Amino acid sequence: MDKIASFTINHLVLEPGVYVSRKDQDHATQAIVTTFDLRMTAPNREPVMNTAELHTIEHLGATFLRNDEQWSSRVVYFGPMGCRTGCYLVVFGDYNSRDVLDLVIRMFEFIRDFEGSIPGAAPEECGNYLDQNLDMAHWLAKRYLDNTLYIIDESHLVY
Ligand SMILES: [Zn+2]
Numbered sequence: 001m002d003k004i005a006s007f008t009i010n011h012l013v014l015e016p017g018v019y020v021s022r023k024d025q026d027h028a029t030q031a032i033v034t035t036f037d038l039r040m041t042a043p044n045r046e047p048v049m050n051t052a053e054l055h056t057i058e059h060l061g062a063t064f065l066r067n068d069e070q071w072s073s074r075v076v077y078f079g080p081m082g083c084r085t086g087c088y089l090v091v092f093g094d095y096n097s098r099d100v101l102d103l104v105i106r107m108f109e110f111i112r113d114f115e116g117s118i119p120g121a122a123p124e125e126c127g128n129y130l131d132q133n134l135d136m137a138h139w140l141a142k143r144y145l146d147n148t149l150y151i152i153d154e155s156h157l158v159y
Pocket residue numbers: 055059120125126127128129
């Protein structure tokens with residue numbers, strides 16, 4: 001079987017950043033979908049992010065994106081990577097990392113500063129509604145902003 005594209009990236013040297021991992025085109029409509037890897041930790045060199053805080057980041061991030069005036073209609077998906085080094089952001093359209101940087105910064109500021117009850121964290125709305133950690137979501141969002149997003153350069157925007 002062919003190796004999928006994301007497995008061909010050398011994870012030994014990969015650093016946190018905002019990277020385009022795929023652009024897929026539907027040949028019937030010509031519509032393009034861009035997938036971004038929002039890498040929050042250095043793979044295999046930093047501790048894994050726990051499921052609960054990633055779950056909270058997913059709930060808050062998705063809520064933010066679905067309510068963003070500029071981007072809501074272009075967002076296809078947001079959610080955690082299986083390896084728990086970050087999240088995927090999938091949007092309709094042909095974009096590069098600079099195009100979504102402001103959106104990603106505003107999303108993680110929303111997560112860093114969020115107080116109150118987590119949207120969708122109720123038994124009728126979520127499959128494991130108690131598996132949440134808002135304090136760690138705050139901490140991880142602040143860390144991604146301070147150590148990566150606010151000081152990002154080209155080497156952390158392109159694979
Ligand atoms: Zn949930």
